[in-house]
Amino acid sequence: MLYDFGARVVNVFLTINGSKAKVYGKENLPKDEGYIVACTHNGYIDILNLGLSVYPRQIHFMAKKQLFDIKVLGWLIKKLNAFPVDRENPGPSVIKIPRQLLKEGKIVGIFPSGTRTTKNAELKQGAITIAQLTKSKIVPAAYIGPKNIKEVIKRQKGYLIYGKPFTVPAGKEARDEYTAFLEKELQRLTEELKRTTNGK
Numbered sequence: 001m002l003y004d005f006g007a008r009v010v011n012v013f014l015t016i017n018g019s020k021a022k023v024y025g026k027e028n029l030p031k032d033e034g035y036i037v038a039c040t041h042n043g044y045i046d047i048l049n050l051g052l053s054v055y056p057r058q059i060h061f062m063a064k065k066q067l068f069d070i071k072v073l074g075w076l077i078k079k080l081n082a083f084p085v086d087r088e089n090p091g092p093s094v095i096k097i098p099r100q101l102l103k104e105g106k107i108v109g110i111f112p113s114g115t116r117t118t119k120n121a122e123l124k125q126g127a128i129t130i131a132q133l134t135k136s137k138i139v140p141a142a143y144i145g146p147k148n149i150k151e152v153i154k155r156q157k158g159y160l161i162y163g164k165p166f167t168v169p170a171g172k173e174a175r176d177e178y179t180a181f182l183e184k185e186l187q188r189l190t191e192e193l194k195r196t197t198n199g200k
Helices: 001-016 046-053 065-070 071-079 093-103 118-134 147-154 170-195
Strands: 023-024 035-039 059-064 084-085 105-108 135-142 159-162
Touching: 001 046, 035 093, 035 118, 035 170, 046 059, 046 105, 046 135, 046 159, 059 065, 059 093, 065 071, 065 084, 084 093, 084 135, 093 105, 093 118, 105 118, 118 147, 118 170, 135 170, 159 170
Parallel strands: 023 159, 035 105, 035 135, 059 084, 059 105
Antiparallel strands: 135 159
């Protein structure tokens, strides 16, 4: 399977370059169930390191649908378990696909970046809404390290930290409350990772 082959190749490449992420808090990951991982996002190397950190389990990443319109890239990311979401006009698929994946005990990856923008706020609320409707655990995560191949070749080190999983009670108030909580957790984990890796 392409995902397994890709994981092995990426593992060797990042390990040789010293950019494979050192992982903290891995004990927080649920073992035998589906869950959502919501991670900060600043490039594409964080996607690779996030995938490697849970392998041999596979992550099904939510990606903007425009990427699937690019012929070779669209084919590739589909083979690597990404599924499309229309962020401009979100429809039932925003919930339908991840709901089915979680029901099957799979991991869904969402990148609601830690910066404060309207789009990222919507992504955070989307992650919380999916967790709420599916009654699935959501695991916050933060990444610091190389953003692209150029930085990997420069041998920049990568670091990844997982926070404690949480569930979201029913109701709009809970959805708003936990969206804000996720925002704070992503910021807190990023700061904790910076302190932990200071000087490394």
